Amino acid sequence: MIRPLPSVAALSPYPMADPAPPGSIALSQNESAFPPSPAVAEALRRAAEGAELYPDTDWTALRAALGAAHGLDPARLLCGAGSMELIGALIRAFAGPDDEVLAPAQGYIFVATAAAQAGARYVTAPERDFRVDIAALLAAVTPATRIVFLCNPGNPTGTAIANAEIVGFRERLAGDVLLVIDQAYGEFDGQDAAPLFRLVERGDTVVIRTLSKAYGLAGARVGWGLFPPEIAEEVRKLISPGNVAATSQAMAVAALADQAYMRRTVAVTAARRGRFAAGLRALGLTPPESRTNFVLIPFADPETAAAADRALKAAGLILRSMRGYGLGHCLRATIGPEPAMERTLAVIAEVLRGRNVDGPGVR
Ligand SMILES: Cc1ncc(COP(=O)(O)O)c(C=O)c1O
Incomplete structure (x- = not known):
């Protein structure tokens, strides 16, 4: 039997984002919404x-x-x-x-x-x-x-x-x-x-x-x-x-x-982020003001966050669960393509309206 050092055996693996199955959109790792220059x-x-x-x-x-x-x-x-x-x-x-x-x-x-x-x-x-x-x-x-x-x-x-x-x-x-x-x-x-x-x-x-x-x-x-x-x-x-x-x-x-390209993609991302955060606020949610390419979404409780996560996954949208961060009531959404952000808002709206809480069907 080959044994690791006890200090290594005791480590927990780094909590990775949930995998994004083919055909889904990953909004989970704060990657850029745009290809490089x-x-x-x-x-x-x-x-x-x-x-x-x-x-x-x-x-x-x-x-x-x-x-x-x-x-x-x-x-x-x-x-x-x-x-x-x-x-x-x-x-x-x-x-x-x-x-x-x-x-x-x-x-x-x-x-x-x-x-x-x-x-x-x-x-x-x-x-x-x-x-x-x-x-x-x-x-x-x-x-x-x-x-x-x-x-x-x-x-x-x-x-x-x-x-x-x-x-x-x-x-x-x-x-x-x-x-x-x-x-x-x-x-x-x-x-x-x-x-x-x-x-x-x-x-x-x-x-x-x-x-x-x-x-x-x-x-x-x-x-x-x-x-x-x-x-x-x-x-x-x-x-x-x-x-x-x-x-x-x-x-x-x-x-x-190509600094000009980088600045343009950052500006477009920020504008999208502003629309997405405003959409969340219109649903009664209170995301903290982001200065990044993602938005933290606090829900009323961990159950609502989990329900939103399930509904979003069923719709092919992979956000980052915040359980590993001790923020079970939150999800984190990377700012991706505009249609994906609009779809994310629509799915969250449906969940908050009390529909589709227990399963898929939001496709
Ligand atoms: C705050 C912060 N620091 C560092 C990193 C790691 O970035 P990379 O190793 O890709 O340079 C990340 C990636 O998500 C991050 O969010």
Whole structure:
């Protein structure tokens, strides 16, 4: 019998989104509603011709493109196979058994998994009305806190706090606690990220971003972060050399070069999100104000959420159950194609009217 380490055997698998059967529409993983810039396909074709070679382990062209797009020094950037890889490596590098990783109650759930993988304790501070509560986070810091993980805008809430609040938080947080700011949805937020990037110069703060959302490259697995050099040095030891495929690096460079396309898709998504949220409010629901490409939908109770989930699935619409987040009364809807959003509203309306609660028939 081959036995895993007890610490590994004790881990729970990461709670994935429900699979989307063929013919259904996945509104469950906050993927872009749009394909990437047309320039990406041509870059992929050209990169495929050199696929016999290993990728650039220093992400040279990709870092240059990221630096140019954000006005940052490429030498301060690291790239990951999705930002998940960087989040996992950061936690493994700076938190272990008996250490605490602190996050807001409705924090990005992969952080809890990554903390468990590192053997660290995942601790949460309450939020208020689905919003990060900085005072509660500060109050939850203990001598064991090694990392505070702050996602702004948040997933699954979609809400954002002012970047100035994060700067104030950093100033009040002890200098030996690493602050990781996850800006996976930063492009949808519209706040100037420069004050957050400047925090990195302190040496105790990291900003993480991804091309999976606004750039429509979730399938390419490209994340990146702005790191203080001493922290980057440790994280690099924990990521695989050649972690980002050459084809993915080339696709990312092409996507970054087409900022106008990215901005257009973000604007169209935001307009759709506004209509969808207004539709939910017209049904008497109270979604928190989203600054992302998804909307959290709180129902009266977990039973209504489960009934809505069943009816939506029967209609071929796969939303994300929030049970794994401890929010059983909510569903999360990624903003997808307009007809899918209209259909989602129609199915929810039917469920709320008390029909089709117990089964399909809403096709
Ligand atoms: C807040 C947040 N951070 C990070 C990620 C991971 O993104 P990726 O690994 O695709 O870069 C996600 C994906 O949903 C997310 O919502």
